[in-house]
Each structure stands twice: as structure tokens, then as C-alpha cells.
Amino acid sequence: MRQIRIFDTTLRDGEQSPGCSMNMKEKIDMARQLETLGVHVIEAGVASASQADFNAVRAVAKELRKAQVTSMSRALAKDIDATWEALRHARYPRIHLLIPTSDILLEHRLKKSREEVLEQTAEMVRYAKKLCEDVEFSAEDATRSDPAYLAKVCEVAIAAGATVINIPDSIGYAMPEEYGNLFRFLRGSVKGAEHIPFSTHCHNDLGLAVANSLSAILAGASEVQCTINGIGERAGNTALEEIVMNLKTRADYYGADTAIDATQIYKTSRLLTAITGVKVQPNKAIVGENAFAQEGENQQHGVSGKSVYEIMRPEMVGLTNNKMVLGKHSGRHAFNDRVKELGYSVNLDLSNTLFKRFKDLADKKKSVSDRDIEALVRSILAQEIPKSYMLERYVINSGNTITPTSSIALTGVDGARVEKVAIGFGPVDASFNAINKIVGRAVKLEEYSIGAVTEGRDAQGEVSVKISSEGATAKGYGLSTDVIEASILAYINAINNLIYEKTRIEQ
Numbered sequence: 001m002r003q004i005r006i007f008d009t010t011l012r013d014g015e016q017s018p019g020c021s022m023n024m025k026e027k028i029d030m031a032r033q034l035e036t037l038g039v040h041v042i043e044a045g046v047a048s049a050s051q052a053d054f055n056a057v058r059a060v061a062k063e064l065r066k067a068q069v070t071s072m073s074r075a076l077a078k079d080i081d082a083t084w085e086a087l088r089h090a091r092y093p094r095i096h097l098l099i100p101t102s103d104i105l106l107e108h109r110l111k112k113s114r115e116e117v118l119e120q121t122a123e124m125v126r127y128a129k130k131l132c133e134d135v136e137f138s139a140e141d142a143t144r145s146d147p148a149y150l151a152k153v154c155e156v157a158i159a160a161g162a163t164v165i166n167i168p169d170s171i172g173y174a175m176p177e178e179y180g181n182l183f184r185f186l187r188g189s190v191k192g193a194e195h196i197p198f199s200t201h202c203h204n205d206l207g208l209a210v211a212n213s214l215s216a217i218l219a220g221a222s223e224v225q226c227t228i229n230g231i232g233e234r235a236g237n238t239a240l241e242e243i244v245m246n247l248k249t250r251a252d253y254y255g256a257d258t259a260i261d262a263t264q265i266y267k268t269s270r271l272l273t274a275i276t277g278v279k280v281q282p283n284k285a286i287v288g289e290n291a292f293a294q295e296g297e298n299q300q301h302g303v304s305g306k307s308v309y310e311i312m313r314p315e316m317v318g319l320t321n322n323k324m325v326l327g328k329h330s331g332r333h334a335f336n337d338r339v340k341e342l343g344y345s346v347n348l349d350l351s352n353t354l355f356k357r358f359k360d361l362a363d364k365k366k367s368v369s370d371r372d373i374e375a376l377v378r379s380i381l382a383q384e385i386p387k388s389y390m391l392e393r394y395v396i397n398s399g400n401t402i403t404p405t406s407s408i409a410l411t412g413v414d415g416a417r418v419e420k421v422a423i424g425f426g427p428v429d430a431s432f433n434a435i436n437k438i439v440g441r442a443v444k445l446e447e448y449s450i451g452a453v454t455e456g457r458d459a460q461g462e463v464s465v466k467i468s469s470e471g472a473t474a475k476g477y478g479l480s481t482d483v484i485e486a487s488i489l490a491y492i493n494a495i496n497n498l499i500y501e502k503t504r505i506e507q
């Protein structure tokens with residue numbers, strides 16, 4: 001079996017999709033899980049883009065012990081310096097250098113000639129190589145570049161010391177056969193290509209990102225850049241879980257595998273959803289809610305028991321079949337076991353808080369499902385930051401013939417209690433206005449989403465918000481069987497995150 005390396009760019013390219021930005025703590029949590037998943041390289045961000053990005057890349061670099069950590073950099077000395085400064089703490093660092101190679105980008109973005117780009121490539125790969133042994137070179141917009149020129153750029157990069165060559169389909173334009181042929185051409189004609197791995201990076205604008213990446217694997221590519229749940233700019237990137245399961249399910253066809261522990265796929269997907277609040281479409285392959293729902297087919301064809309239509313088993317991606325339902329009589333032991341089976345390891349403090357929240361919920365709700373437990377874990381993890389403000393109480397007065405009014409009382413870190421009243425378009429808006437008055441800063445609500453964790457009228461409501469204030473943004477998460485309370489908790493959580501991030505950057 002050929003071994004295909006998985007390069008995960010969820011924290012860099014993936015983060016660029018709307019609503020998917022992550023703060024430092026979220027990036028670290030995600031990076032840890034990606035390492036457990038068995039990803040070979042983790043792209044933690046663009047260290048040279050801002051102080052916050054730099055801090056996040058450096059934190060991930062310091063954290064991981066098994067996976068390689070990389071950061072993308074333009075082919076400019078000052079960007080490479082900043083990138084290396086963030087990466088140098090990594091056990092296995094890699095600099096990811098990028099330069100466009102298509103005429104259209106050379107003319108409109110770089111305003112450089114082909115010759116100048118060749119020189120810059122040689123010079124900057126050499127520069128990066130002096131700092132870091134492992135240098136990946138990406139030819140941006142490779143699929144719209146003149147193949148002969150692209151081959152020349154790759155050759156120059158290899159001669160200057162590049163250790164991996166990446167051929168991105170940056171705008172999702174290529175067709176599978178065409179993309180595969182490009183790899184065949186480059187691997188057959190570029191001097192030095194036989195000694196180093198070639199990598200794919202595909203975008204999903206025409207829905208072909210996975211097909212294109214697989215076609216490149218057949219043509220000799222041995223690294224795939226991808227993201228969890230296929231998140232990414234516009235229509236997204238190649239979905240990691242789809243690549244892994246295609247190779248596993250059709251090993252007979254590809255003769256290739258990855259080092260990914262597939263049983264961690266579902267948990268990783270759920271963690272990303274939990275962190276970003278961006279849900280996976282129900283019919284998404286491998287990780288969508290309906291991906292393994294076979295009942296319809298079975299019934300239609302009169303088949304009972306295990307399906308004859310099954311090409312993968314849900315357990316293979318970590319989706320446990322025994323969706324155990326807990327209730328108010330379930331003990332701590334059964335609850336802790338279930339939390340563990342769902343893949344979470346929580347320390348004693350958190351486990352006590354979690355069990356108390358579970359008991360409170362079981363008093364309100366007939367049965368507590370896996371989804372409820374995951375949401376509880378998420379809400380507790382979201383609260384794991386220093387709390388500048390905590391909710392003490394809220395009182396809402398609303399209706400269709402009166403102006404919605406909310407009175408909110410918060411306590412600060414010093415224990416001081418402040419209560420304010422505000423009106424708004426509805427009870428949620430009124431509550432956010434009252435909180436703004438307490439914190440005394442202009443906070444803008446950028447995004448708000450609400451959903452039910454499970455079906456049923458007693459379901460918990462989960463709310464995700466994104467706020468901005470003085471140029472900084474932060475997200476918050478709230479969970480309650482009362483959706484107004486969930487909204488208030490999410491908003492306070494976002495404000496605490498905002499304050500926390502600001503103090504970290506200033507330190």
C-alpha cells in the first residue's frame with residue numbers, strides 16, 4: 001500500500017470560510033484533536049498576517065509533539081522571518097511558501113514578469129531553507145498556469161531546496177482527468193521530481209475537490225491538503241474524511257492508505273462544528289447526519305438487520321451505534337462512561353460540573369441523548385476562560401402589544417453586581433442592549449444562530465453568536481432549555497472571550 005500523507009489546513013484555508021474563524025484556544029483544541037486523528041502536517045495559520053495569527057501559530061507549534069506544524073508565507077523575506085519565528089518552537093516545523101504562477105495573477109496581483117517570479121522563487125526558497133529544513137513550495141493557481149512555465153518554477157524550487165511541491169487548483173477550475181494529467185506531466189518532466197513528494201490542494205467550486213485530489217493520487221501525488229468537513233473559502237476545500245474513507249473503502253482501486261485513525265473522524269467533525277457553530281449539511285458524505293441512515297432503503301426492499309447496501313460501517317468513522325439514552329436515574333458511573341465513549345476526556349473538576357449539569361437537564365428533560373451530552377461538554381468547555389462577567393439573573397417583559405424590555409444583572413470578577421434595563425426589537429435584542437450598557441462598550445452583533453440540539457419540545461436550545469468591538473471579534477456559545485437564556489449566555493460568553501483575547505494580545 002502506498003502511504004498518502006494528510007496535510008490538514010482547517011486552521012488556515014478552512015478558517016477563511018464565513019463564520020469559521022477560531023481564536024487561539026479553539027485552534028489549540030482543534031490542533032490537538034487533529035494530532036489524535038493522525039494528521040501528518042497541520043497548517044496552523046498565516047503567522048505573518050497579524051499578531052493574533054502569529055500567537056496562534058506559535059501556540060500550536062509549541063503544543064504538538066507528533067504532527068508537523070506549518071504556516072503559510074508569501075515568498076517575501078519579512079514574511080518568512082515572521083513565519084519562522086512562530087514555527088521555530090515546533091518539534092517538526094515546516095515553512096509553506098507560496099507564489100502565484102498563472103499569467104493572470106502575475107499581471108494583476110504580483111505585477112511581475114515570469115522571469116522575476118522564477119528569480120523570486122529561487123531566492124526565497126533558499127532563504128527559507130536556511131531557516132528550516134522542511135520547505136513546501138506552492139504554485140498558486142497552478143491549474144490556470146502555462147504547464148511548461150509551471151514545470152520550470154517547480155524545477156527551480158526543487159533545485160533551491162524545496163522538500164514538497166504543491167500544485168493547487170486555487171479556484172476549483174480543473175477537471176479530474178486534467179488535474180491528474182498535470183501531475184503526470186510534472187512528475188515526468190520536472191528535474192528532481194522523482195525524489196520529492198507532490199501534493200494536491202483543491203477547491204470545491206465545481207464540486208470536484210475530492211475527485212480531483214483522488215485523481216492526483218492515482219497520478220502519483222503522495223500528499224493531500226484538505227480540511228475537516230471540507231470547510232474553506234467559497235465552496236470549500238477537499239474534505240479530509242472523504243479522502244480517507246475513499247482510500248479505505250476502495251483500497252482495491254487506489255492501493256493507498258493514510259495514517260489517519262478513521263475512528264476519530266466523527267469526533268473531529270463534531271468538534272469543529274462545536275467550535276465554529278457551522279453545521280454540516282445532513283446529506284454530507286461520511287459525517288452528515290444522514291450519511292449512515294439506511295432504514296429507508298432497507299424498508300423499501302424488505303431487508304432487515306444489517307444492510308446489504310452498506311459499503312462502510314458507521315463504527316469505522318467513530319459513529320457508535322448504541323445511541324444510549326440516559327435519564328434522571330442514571331448514575332455518575334454510567335454518565336462518565338458515556339462521556340468517555342463519546343471521546344471526551346475531562347478532568348475531575350469539569351466532570352463534576354458536567355455531571356451536575358446533566359442532572360439538572362435530566363430533571364427538565366425526559367431523556368438525555370448523546371447530542372445533549374456533546375452540547376453540555378461544549379458549553380462547559382466554552383466557559384473555560386476567565387469570566388469577566390457572569391449572569392446572575394434576567395427578567396424579560398415582552399409581548400406583541402408592548403415594547404420588549406429586559407432587565408439583566410451581571411456580576412463582575414470583583415464580585416460587584418450591576419443591573420441594567422433596556423428595550424429592543426425583541427426580548428433577545430433588549431437583553432443584548434442591557435448587557436452592552438453594563439459592559440460599557442459599543443458591541444456589535446455580527447452573527448447569531450439558534451438551533452435545537454435534539455428533536456422534541458423539551459429540547460435544549462443552542463445559540464452561537466459572533467460579536468465585534470473596537471476592531472476585535474469574538475464568538476460565544478450558550479445552551480439552555482430556554483432559548484432567551486441560551487442567547488444571553490452566548491452573548492456574555494462572547495464578551496468574556498473578547499476581553500480575554502484582548503488581554504492575551506496585550507500581554
Ligand code: KIV
Pocket residue numbers: 013072098138140141166168169170171201203
Ligand atoms: O488555494 C490556494 O491556492 C491555497 C494555496 C496557498 C495553497 O490555499
Ligand code: ZN
Pocket residue numbers: 013168170201203
Ligand atoms: Zn486554498
